[in-house]
Amino acid sequence: MQNLRVELGERSYTISIEAGILGRTGEIISDLTPARQVLLVSNPTVFPLYGDKVISSLHKAGFEVEVALMPDGEVYKNMEEALKVLDKAVDFNLERTGIIAALGGGVVGDLAGLVAAVYQRGINFVQIPTTLLSQVDSSVGGKVAVNHPRGKNLIGAFHQPLAVIIDPLTLHTLSEREYKSGLGEVVKYGLIYDESFFAFLENNASAVKERRGEIIAELIYRSCRIKSMIVEKDEKEQGIRALLNLGHTFGHALEKITDYKAYSHGEAVAMGTVAASLLARERGYITEEVFKRILNLYRILDIYKEFPPFDPEVVYAAMLNDKKVMYGKMRLILPAGIGQAVIADDVEKEEIIRAIRRAQNLAID
Ligand SMILES: NC(=O)c1ccc[n+]([C@@H]2O[C@H](COP(=O)([O-])OP(=O)(O)OC[C@H]3O[C@@H](n4cnc5c(N)ncnc54)[C@H](O)[C@@H]3O)[C@@H](O)[C@H]2O)c1
Numbered sequence: 001m002q003n004l005r006v007e008l009g010e011r012s013y014t015i016s017i018e019a020g021i022l023g024r025t026g027e028i029i030s031d032l033t034p035a036r037q038v039l040l041v042s043n044p045t046v047f048p049l050y051g052d053k054v055i056s057s058l059h060k061a062g063f064e065v066e067v068a069l070m071p072d073g074e075v076y077k078n079m080e081e082a083l084k085v086l087d088k089a090v091d092f093n094l095e096r097t098g099i100i101a102a103l104g105g106g107v108v109g110d111l112a113g114l115v116a117a118v119y120q121r122g123i124n125f126v127q128i129p130t131t132l133l134s135q136v137d138s139s140v141g142g143k144v145a146v147n148h149p150r151g152k153n154l155i156g157a158f159h160q161p162l163a164v165i166i167d168p169l170t171l172h173t174l175s176e177r178e179y180k181s182g183l184g185e186v187v188k189y190g191l192i193y194d195e196s197f198f199a200f201l202e203n204n205a206s207a208v209k210e211r212r213g214e215i216i217a218e219l220i221y222r223s224c225r226i227k228s229m230i231v232e233k234d235e236k237e238q239g240i241r242a243l244l245n246l247g248h249t250f251g252h253a254l255e256k257i258t259d260y261k262a263y264s265h266g267e268a269v270a271m272g273t274v275a276a277s278l279l280a281r282e283r284g285y286i287t288e289e290v291f292k293r294i295l296n297l298y299r300i301l302d303i304y305k306e307f308p309p310f311d312p313e314v315v316y317a318a319m320l321n322d323k324k325v326m327y328g329k330m331r332l333i334l335p336a337g338i339g340q341a342v343i344a345d346d347v348e349k350e351e352i353i354r355a356i357r358r359a360q361n362l363a364i365d
């Protein structure tokens, strides 16, 4: 088993990563708290796969368990569904010392976490993420939220978990699309923070694609380590945490234009990172060689799709709506080498338009 401690003073917690660890959920939680009640939040896709294992482990450890299932999908990450889970918590007489646990991907984790942040002014929360994206990204860092009809994650909080329990075996039932979505974020970590991790991905690309056990556990561990180091330095996103947005302003624009249907989040981030890298290359922040290395890793992992031929003006307009735009100036994260990135808050519209054109013109070779 690999344990990773996230040091945030009295909000510190441990991420435990191990094949088969779901069967030890109860034991892990009872070591951390005298609580006796768990409200387990999941959805009808994940619960039939892993619910029994988690519940029997919780029962074995003496917990009283109630289940709240929310429908599957990003569109249900909203206040209405959060209120239903809150109703469940009230009906269950969930005490202030009780636990809300999230079993599922980032949607379940974000919603359950928000409920845990507000129920009785905040109760303990346990993340049991089951998608690659949630294991390497959304379950670490304490951001919880639901969407508002007019914007993603507009209703949220910072609420650090009591524990994060990651079972890499859950990835075997995950679709190819969702798996690759997580890989998009994994590449990002290497690119912004850790050249040796980037090289690890280059050297193990086929094992990564085949989801081979030890490689995946290592990949999750190293990704969580990078994310948690960044979160430790900047819990509330006032500085370095912004680097995690590499590729996201372009990526969110592509997701929005295609109504979140054409690409997984990771694919959109990959295309966005390629565009950001082209802009960085033009500014002289990275060499042609580094650019090729970035593009090549996306290609060998099979997560890069050709940048769609939308009018660059339309993409730019969608980027302006992103919440990273500050006082009208476009703020972009740009790579500055493998393992390094910078925040650029002086990016001109023309540079963005040129980067989009270049991304669209990249030959498939
Ligand atoms: N809080 C954060 O810091 C943070 C960071 C990144 C993303 N997010 C949020 O995360 C969400 C996306 O999360 P996601 O990519 O995990 O999507 P998701 O939660 O929608 O899961 C994707 C799909 O996979 C299914 N699934 C989950 N685990 C499975 C398994 N083991 N086997 C088979 N199917 C499984 C889900 O039911 C769903 O249909 C977004 O709402 C995003 O805003 C939050």
Ligand SMILES: [Zn+2]
Pocket (backbone or CB within 6 Å): 185, 248, 265, 269
């Ligand atoms: Zn992302």
